[in-house]
Structure formats: C-alpha cells, structure tokens
Amino acid sequence: MAISREAYQALEDIVGPENISEEPAILDSYAFQWLAEFRQHGSKFMPRAGAVVLPGSTEEVQAVVKICIRYKLKCKAHSTGWGLYGAPITENAIQLDMRRMDRILKIDEHNMFAVIEPYVIGATLQAEAMKVGLNTHMIGAGASCSPLAAATSFQGAGPDSIFMGSGPENLLAAEWVMPTGEILRTGSLGSGLGWFSGDGLGPSLRGIFKGILGACGGLGVFTKVAVKLYPWPGPTVMPIEGTVPAYTAQLPENIRAHTLAWSTWEGYADAVYKIYNNDIGYIAHRQFIMFGDELQAAVLKILTDTTRTLNDLEELLKKPEIQKLSEEMRRSFQIVLVGMTPRDIEYQEKVLNQILAETGGWKIAAMEEPTMAGWSLLYMIKLCFKNLNYVYAGGFHDAMARAGTPDLVTSGWMEEMREQKRKFGKQGGIVNDGGDAGMGGVGTAGGGGYNAFENFILYDPGDAASVEAARACNVDAGHIAVEAGAGGYNFFFMEKEQVQALLAGRARPAIFQWQQKIKEAFDPNGVGDGSYLCLDE
Amino acid sequence: MGEKKEELIKIVGDNNVLDDPETLDSYSSDYSFVPSRKPWFVVKARNADEVQRIVEWANRTVTPLVPVSSGPPHFRGDTVPSEGGAVIVDLSEMKRIITIDGKNRMTIVEPxxxxxxLQPELAKEGLRLSMPLLPRRNKSVAASLxxxxxxxxxxxxxxxADPLRCLEIVWGxxxxxxxxxAGNFASIEAAWKRYFALLNPRGPAQxxxxxxxxxxxxxxxIVTWTAxxxxxxxxxQKLFLVPAKRLDELLDFAYRxxxxxxxxxxLFLNSFNLACILGEVADVIKALRDELPRWVLILSLSGRDILPEEKVEFLEKDIADIAQQFGLRLISSVPGASSGRVLEAILNPSKEPYWKLGYKGGCQDIFFLTTLNRTPEFVRTMYxxxxxxxxxASDIGIYIQPVHQGASCHCEFSxxxxxxxxxxxxxxxxxxxEASEQLLKEGAFFSRPYGFWADMAYNKDTQTxxxxxxxxxxxxxxxxxxxGKLCF
Amino acid sequence: MALEDYLSDAKRCCRCSYCKWIPLAQVKSWRFAKGCPSIAYKNFHSYSAGGRLAVVLSLSEGRSSYTDGLLDVVYQCQMDGSCDVACKICRYHMEPLEAMRELRFKLVEEGQLLPQHIPVIDNLRKEDNMVMKPKAERGKWSEDLDIKDLTTESAEVVFHGGCQLGFDEELGKVARTAVTLLKNAGVDIGIIRGKEENCCGGKAYDMGYRGEFIKYAENNIEAWTRAGVKTVVTSCSDGYFTFKRLYPDIGSKFEVLHTVEFIDRLIKEGRIKFNKTIPMTVTYHDPCHLGRLGEQYIPWQGEEKKIRGQIVVYEPSKPRNNGAGGIYEPPREVLRSIPGLELVEMERIREYAWCCGAGGGVREAYPDFSYWTARERIEEAKSTGAEALVSACPWCERNFIDAVNGNGDKMKVYDVIELVQQAI
Structure with a gap:
C-alpha cells in the first residue's frame, strides 16, 4: 500500500526528489534488519515503510513531521539504522534516514564536549576528538554507531563507561523535533546560550525521552546534541600497524591493555569493587568472552593471525595451550589503563597489581604478548572490531541480559545462564560456545559500581532452524531477564497483545501508564510508531 | 478550615498539624525578596504514606501544598507559599537513614x-558524600541534591545531579x-535481592x-527518599591553594x-568569600579579605583505598609541574589562610550563624550556570x-564551582x-x-530559576x-x- | 556461482554498515572516513553493499521486481570492493562484492540492461574496446615502437596496453615508456600490435556481461599461448585484475605482473638506475584493481559446512580475499627510490583506498557520479600538501585528469612510470 500522492508530493517538496523514495527495492533495503527474523516469523524484513526520506536539516525534519501529522502517517527516524528498532514497527510509515545530517558542528576543547548531528559515528567523532587530545565514549555497539542515538534513543553504555560514562550521562543540550512538529531545545540551548547544559530551566526535560532505554525513535526526532568528551593523552592519530584484518596499535607507555583473570567469581567481584573504589581504568570490560568461554582463545588466535580462518577452529581447540588459555579466560575481563602522566600510569599499574594480589587474580601472560596486546588495545579503544560477534554465522542476540552490583557474578547466575544457554548449544541450533558469552560487566555506569552482562546467543540467520532455536533460547532467557528486573528491548519481537501482557506483568506496570500519559501529551496525533511503550488503561 | 484541619490530623496526628501564628509566620517568608504569605497549616509528615495521603487529600480539596525539607533560614523563596490557603508539608522530621551500603557505596535517606x-554515619562505614559549599547544618541532603x-x-x-541516584516520589x-x-521492583528489598543497589538512576523504562x-x-x-x-x-587528604591576582590566570591551569x-x-573562591568562610564576624572577615589573595583555586588531593599516600604524592608532584607550566604555585598556605583550616571548613557544614550571614546579617545570592572560560566576563559584569x-565590589563574594566533570560551572555571587x-x-x-537581568542578558543560564528569576528566564525560552x-x-x-513557582 | 548461492550471505548480513566506511580502525578524520562512493553519493541504504544484499533477498522473495530504480541501485556503483574489505574485517564468510557481481550477471542474463551501457557493449562487440572508439585507432601508441609483434613473433613477456592506454593519446606515453623501460632492461618483451590487441574483458565483467568477458579471455589466452608467452605485464590495473584474478578460471596459467611490480624488481636488481632528481612531493593513489582486488588467485571449489552447531566453515578451507594480499608496496617502493621525490600518504590508502570513480561502468553510465568520486580523491590528495597525484592505472588517471581539468585545479596527475622515466 502506497502513501497518498498528495502526501508523497508534500514530502518531496520538502527534501527534493533525490532525497525521497518509494521504490520497493529501496524500501526493502530499509525494512531488512538485524533481528527482524525474531519478530517477523523468520523473515528478515520488518514492515515496509511507505516512503523513505532523507532530511538535510532540522527544518526539513520538522516539516516532514508536520506533513506526517497532516496525512495521518507514522514517522520514525534512525541514525545509522542498525537493528530492528531502527525500522518502523507499523506498515506504511515514513522512515527518516538521518544520514545526510552527519556534521560535527563543534568540538569545545576546553569544556570538553562536541556538538553532533545524528549520522556522526563513534569512529569519526573519536578521530576528530583525538586530534585535540580528547576522546569520546564509544557505546558497546561499536564505532559504526551514532553517539547521538546512543545518548538520546537507546541504551548507550560501553566498555569505557567506567571512565567516560554512558551515552545518556554524557548528553548535554539536545535539539528535539517533537512528534507535534515543534522543536524543543533542552537546557542552556533553549535560552540561546549554547550547548553546555542539558538541564533546566528547572526540571530536566530530557527525562521525558530517555530513561534506561530511549524512546527508540518512537517519540520524535533528535537532530543535534552535545555530548561530553574525555581526555586522551595518546597520539592525535592512532598509529595502526599490521595486516588487514588483524590490525594492531602500538601505543606509548602510558596506555596499556591487560586481560585480568581469577579462579573464582568472588575474586573477580572483589577486584571489580576495588577498581570501583580506586578510580583506575580507562576501559574495563568482559569483552572477548563474547566468542564463548570454550572458544575464545582459539578465536583470538584466528583473529590475530591473517593466515587463519574459522576452518582452523577445531584444530586449535584440540591444542592444550589453547584449552588452557580459554579456561584461564573463563573469569576474566580486559582493562585498559591510561595514564594522564607517567606518574599516573605507574601508580595505576601498581594499584592494579595490588588489587590482583589481594584478590588472587593475575594478568594473563598470553594476552600480554605484543601482537595480542596491540590488537586488544586497538579493539578496546576504537571498538572497531565490535562486529566480530557476528563472525560465526552472522547472528547474535543478547537477550540473556542482566545488570546489578559487582557481586552479581557471585550469585550463581553466571553459571545458571551458562548452563541455560549451553543446553541450547548442545542441541546444535545455536553455536555451542560453551554457554558463557556473557559480555559486559565492569562498569556500565560512569565511575563503575554497576555492571551489565549480555550473554550472546549466536546463531545463523540464514538457517531457519537456527533462527527458531535462537528464538526459543531468547524467549527462555527473556522470561528470566524480566523476572530479574531487566528485559531490555525484547518487546520489539512481540505482537502488541504480547507487549501489553509483558508490561502488565511487570512488578510496577504503572510506569507504562505514565508513559501512556506522556505519549498522549507529546504525541497527540499518534505520529510515533509504537516504540514508546504504553500500557493501555 | 476546621474540616481541613481535621482531615490533616487524621493523616499525621494532632501534634503534627500546626497553625499557631508563630509557626505560620516562620514559614511565611525567608531571606529572599519573594513576597511573604502565610500558610494555612504546617503539617509534619513522618513517612511516605503520610505524604501520599496528604497529596491525595490536597487533590481532593484542591489545596496548594508547599514541601519543605531543610530547616531555616531559607534563601530562595521556594518554600514561601505563592498562593493563599497553602499547607506546608514539612519533611524535616523524616530523618531516617534507611541504609548505608558500604560495599556498594550507597546510602538511602529520607528528606x-x-x-x-549523615556524614558521621557514613564515615563509620568508610564513606562520605561530596559536600556542597558549607551547607547549613539543617540543610536537607535530598533537597540540596x-x-x-x-x-x-x-x-x-x-x-x-550526582550523587543523586534512585528516588521515591509522590507525584502531584x-x-x-x-x-x-528501583522502579522495576515492588520494594527496595526486592531490588537488593536481585543485586541492585539503586545506583542506576535511569528509568524505569523509557x-x-x-x-x-x-x-x-x-x-x-514530593520526594520521600533518595538513594x-x-x-x-x-x-x-591534602589541600592546596593556588593563589592568583586575577581569575583568568587560573583558568588554563584549571582546565588542564x-x-x-x-x-x-x-573550587574557586575570591578573597571575600574565603574570608567569610574562615572569619566569624565582620571585622575579622574584613581583615582577612584584605590579607588573602584576590583569588584562590582550592584543590584537595585524596588517597582513598590502595596506596593512598602514593596517590597524593604523585598527584602533588604532577600538579606542581603543571602549575609551573602556567606560572602558578601549588602552596599549602597563603597570607590569611592555611590549607588545614580551609580543608576543615569545606569538609563540614557551616558554622552558626550560616557563613554568608556573619558579615552583615543578610545575603542575596545570584547564581547560574556557564562555562569556566566565560566566568571572568560575568565577574566584570557583576562588579x-x-x-x-x-x-x-570588595563585599562581593564569588564562588565558582566546576560541575558535571567540568563541562559547565556554577558561578555564584554573594x-x-x-x-x-x-x-x-x-x-x-x-x-x-539589575545584576540578575544584566547577567542573563550576557548569557548567564539561570538553570534553577528561583523567585523573580523564573519569569526572567522562562520568558527567554518559551518552548521549554x-x-x-x-x-x-x-x-x-x-x-x-x-x-506560583517556576512557570506554573 | 549463481545469485542464489549468495542468499545466505544476504540473510547473514547484519546491516551494520561497516561496508559504508573504511575499516573503522583506520578512520583518521571525519572528512575522509567514508569508504564506499556509491552510498556516499546516493545516500539511500540500498546503495551500499548491505543494502544491495537486501535487494537480492527482496528480489528472490518476489517482494520487488525489476524497475529502472532497481537498475540504478545495482549499477550506480564502481564495484571497487571497499565494502568487501570493510565487511570482512569482522565477517569471515561474507562475499558482498561477489554477490553484487552476480546480481549484475543475473540482470544482464535476464535482459535487464542498463540503457547507458548498451552502446558501450555494442561498441565492444563491434570494435573490441570499451572506450567507444573504432578498432583501427587502437595501438597508435606503439606505431613507431621498436618492439616484437607477438601476432607473428614470440616472447617471454607480453605487454598488454589495454583499452584506455591503447586509445588515449595523452596516456599512451605511459605504455610506450613502460615497454621501452622493460625492453631496455633486457626483458624479452613484445606486444600484440595495433588493432589485433583485444580488450581484456574485465570491464564488461564488472558491468555484468559475463559472456563478453569469457569471449575476450579466451581470445587473449589463445593469442598469448600462440606467442609462447609466459608472463603478462600491463600498466592497466583493470587489466591486471582481470588477468590475475579472473583469467585463471578460464584456464589461464600465465604469470601476471603489473609494470610497477616489474619496475620495482628491476630497480632492486640494479637494472634500472636513476640519474636525475625530481624535487616533488607526491601522493599515491592505490587503484582498486591493483590494490585490494589485485590479490593472488587461489582456486577453490567446495562447500559450506557447520561446526560447533552453527559456525560456518568451508570444506576445503576457502581462501579469504580481503585485500591483505594486494599490490601496495611495489609502487611505493618505486616512488621512494626516485631521488628527490617525497611520498606523502593520503588518509585512505592500500586496502581501504577511496576509488577514482571510473570503475564498474560508472564512468560510462553516470559521469556526474564518476566525476564527483574523483573530485573527492583529489581533495584528499590536496589535503596532504602533495603537488601531484600518482597512480598506476590509466582509468584512474584519466578520471583524475578530467576532474582536475574540470575544476581548474593545479594538482598534477602522473602514472608511476612517467616519474620513473623522468628520473632516468
């Protein structure tokens, strides 16, 4: 079903014919999404949009939203557009692709913030920030993602959150085209005073659009934001060495990567607390476990050796030293220490050594070897290899998510979630990775003290049986996550009735009735596509 | 009115509904220029349920409520009723420290x-809260944050708003x-059981x-507890003072x-403010003001857990090196002030009377957000x-406080x-x-618009x-x- | 392989958009972070490798059909392989470039021809070249050259001029110089003189005309075999890719060298010596077909299998063409060895170089897009402070020269060979 000619013409008049399309193949390239298969009964296609529009300015976005109101169309924007949540969840909506709005408008070197548009990605912002001795928080989803989207619309934490906070913590002023077509400029920006504060006048209105999860595109469009930046006492351009794809970075002495390990979860938890209490670490994350506890060492070997492929996996898995390394990495995480000065790095390293001594931990020797350390360093600082979590067959999902205090790992849950997934892995429908691919967890909030894990379910989206197995594992995990107070964005995989039941079943369903009230006040014409969750009265 | 009182007594008990003239008077005005207005009653709520019932009652009877958590004196006009027939909801009796979780470094307190x-109790667990600058002894932690x-x-x-994390709110x-x-759970205890220390303030949901x-x-x-x-x-902990004749001499160093x-x-204090903090009475303050350096950047270095001495030692060396690059000195005493005295002062609530009142008995504050680089302009405007x-000008106290890790700063003229x-x-x-209007015109962001600032600030941002x-x-x-507050 | 063989790739695409950028590890600035000209110019997601894989799936599921819009999506792309390198940083079983090629083959086989390409292919069929010239004009560059004619003689080495060098009067000197240098260095070299030289077929292949490619490949292989050739040398990177990576599938066993490789070898062996200084700062553009696409051909036939439940591997192990084995150092070594010459690098180099804009039938069908792509590269070259942009492919050089002239830039454009000659 096409949108009306009048509506299409009106949209075309705003952005020009070269920036709007209703060509079915083009619309399908937008409907095609990672994880769509879970929602769309195996299909990779989300509901097809009525048209895709590429706005070039805030004014164009505003005009498009007003046209959507006039013609009773749903409207949803995405930045880099990765994941099913970027696509409208209703047919015939107007998909806004923000990629023409890709400028870094300002880097305030002194006050350490950048003003960016939606299609600036982590990699480009980081590159520009490093030129002036600064860095940007990189969300866990990696360098190809939009810091604006992370700060306004989705979750926004990452491996560096311990030092650099999460996207929403870093959000200063924002420019928001509300679903009414009006523009709200939050904080100091609204008074025409610049971007340095996102709060006030009085209450902080950004609370409306960003909680633990953002509105996922369901409540207007963000066209510019300011995000805080952080110190980078390293080279202004990262010196990259090595052969594709095994690039590495050899950095100065004040920047170091280690993989730390413990033989018990208690030791691990104690160390995380001590890191929290001693303000050390620039990046700290249980990263490489994402390949699975039994496979991680072998996979790292493959990834850092350009002569190897996944075909070498089985042979490597048989090697005692590889098995030993995987076992050693079972309760481990990666940490990057960055010293602002030589004394700082020396101090941090000493503190880390003492923490390890006090908690029975150690630095894994194999990960200190220069090639591996350089690769790890590059991985962690740039999050440029993030999509290796698709390396096995192209599918991953992180439904088995849970957050909490550092001692969550001692609760028995790590083993439970491992066993729970291992069961599915043994059946063959998902990758049999050992069970624990629980990435995350050293500091998911600025300063640390709060951890979140995502146990990856790795599957083949090109194989219907594997998709079905992953979906079943996901449902199983989803229940447990909800019970634990998590639950993330699983609602995207459900029909409206199921979503309502999910919300009603929460310990405090009223929060979604509040969202309903907010929705009525801020989106009275129903332009949003339903990604802002509301519980019907 | 009698009926209303009865209803309130039913909620909080006889002793906690006050309408004697003296009490009502004490809530009818403060040190601000907000016009005074007497409330009908003052009710002292003792727990969240009572607060909730009071608010429900106010909705039924359309009675204005004015929540107050801190003890007097008040300075901003926000606790003075703007409408007749208001009921003050005084939360100052809600003094429970619900928990101190040493391991997760969290505390939950009533308003x-x-x-x-709180600070002595936290200290027993090896913790403390970052303080505002010499708050009144009866200042509510929750209200401040x-x-x-x-x-x-x-x-x-x-x-x-750090260190503010989760809250319990009784909405209007x-x-x-x-x-x-916390909002994902039926109770705090249920959250704890699931390994949530109430550290993540975001949400619940979207x-x-x-x-x-x-x-x-x-x-x-009304907020009934804060985590x-x-x-x-x-x-x-060692404190250092970095003196300067002009504020702008300190800024590049501070940015580094x-x-x-x-x-x-x-934090940055000018000589008058530091004098008010260290001195008791006007004469002493005056003498100190004249003796102290015009500006001081106050900088403390702390070693907290592992190798604390080494941490302070390396920081001291590094910062001294950096100071030298900027032609500044990191010193432990300046004429009129030693670091020990300053540290003692800023780690504690204010002496009595409140430190801003020692000089002349009254004080008006003008404060706003800006960025550090712009503060010298605002100082010039104020002067x-x-x-x-x-x-x-010598009687103007100036306090500049970088906030949000330095992305902006609070600039305050007393x-x-x-x-x-x-x-x-x-x-x-x-x-x-005049000063407020002039500062606004020059770009001061009155992010917390009290009293007459509200009209001034909201007129500048109609969309907000x-x-x-x-x-x-x-x-x-x-x-x-x-x-009657903000834009309502 | 057929398009159907890439349906699992299509489903396995995670839509992450790595294909739109240079490898993220290599991003050095906002300005020069983009890798794929097609999406950078057209903006709709479908103009990326990921988008085109979605189009493949959409077509296969009957959700969309052939339209002019779809042809535009498929053909407004230089097939430069930037997407392929970026994708394979994290993906060990995706072949986005191959899938895009198969999509073109399928369109051509089913008669869905891009109108702008039809006269070009007609001319190829009639005149054996891709530059819309009469066959008789081919080979002017070699008319008075004292060199073996391999239509009648035999030699160890054949130099293939190719369509661009063969017809472009300005660039013909590159071919002359190359052959002369090699000959003077004692190489037993010849050419298929004049109009007897054929198109390599590579461009037709990139445009989706597999049949034409096979025809020219067979003709060329036959001619070289007849002349006793062991090694094929060319200054054309398109030709190099075609001979090295595509011909072996048709049975070619020749050693294939680009002149920069040969010259590099001769310099190192002391058979070419420089006696002039060239005081110039230059930057080098890696032609896609010499760089990331210029890897060794490794035959593979096999099938996919799964281990550990769902990990995709191949039986036997499948070679990874991810740009690692491209020809990057020889041209740089040659430039570095020229006295006085300073080589400065652009941000996007080697396997993640930005395309010149000429490939994939884009120059022929979408001149504005082609010109824009070249302009982007010239801007990048200018940002290094270099006086000259040097390359090793006449298609790149022609596109750059046109873009420089069109904009009145002062940037000079050279082939590596030209600088070598100047220094001798």
Missing part, C-alpha cells in the same frame, strides 16, 4: 536527613513511584523520572586539571553593576547586606534585580515553558504542588 547527621546544588568534587559528578496526583532501577523533579522546587511532587552514591572516605581529572575538591549601584534597614534592603533589591507546562499537567494535574 529530613542533613549533612551533619534534588535542586541540583553544586558539590565540591566535579570529577565525581558524572551526572549533573498522589501516585507513588520508585525511580531508576523515562528518566528523577530528572523531572530536579530543580522543580517541589512543583511536581545517593557515596565516595570512599579518603585515608589521606579538570581534563586529567586530577584533584577532588576543586560593574555593583559599582553603578554604589555597592562595594551580596551581603543589612536586612534590618529598609534603605539597604531596597538598594539590595535594586542591585539584585510550554513543554514544562505539559509535564506539570501530567504529574500534577490539579496543580496542587507549590503553585
């Missing part, structure tokens, strides 16, 4: 808990909600509710340290308005005056108004005003909460 009450008052350690201010319509990660009560002056609802993230109590996140307590109005003489009051009112009204209509549909 009546003060810094002077909910109003986004600055605290002294910018590096721990990940969020603009009477609904009670736990915010942040709204950051706790942001909507921030700097709201009680217009959205706060604490710091480890330093084992070693803020970037490196070096230093804990980190020039003061000069034009015949107010001595203007002492004698409240007993009408002429001086009128002159101060003129200076206060419109949206805020929408939010107010959602959470306080009958507008019972502190009517």
């Amino acid at each position: 009546g808990v003060t810094y002077s009450q 909910i109003e986004r008052e600055p605290t002294l350690i910018p590096k721990y201010r990940w969020l603009s 319509n009477g609904d009670k909600m736990m915010t942040g990660e 709204v950051d509710y706790y942001r909507l009560v921030q700097a709201a002056q009680g217009t959205m609802g 706060l993230r604490c710091e480890k109590l330093p084992k070693v 340290l803020l970037r490196f996140r070096f230093g804990d307590e980190f 020039s308005v003061a000069e034009a109005q015949g107010y001595p 203007l002492p005056y004698d409240r007993s003489g009408q002429v001086e009051v009128t002159k101060m009112q003129g200076l206060f108004t 005003t419109m949206v805020l009204k929408k939010v107010k209509d959602i959470f306080d549909p009958n507008h019972v909460m502190n009517a």
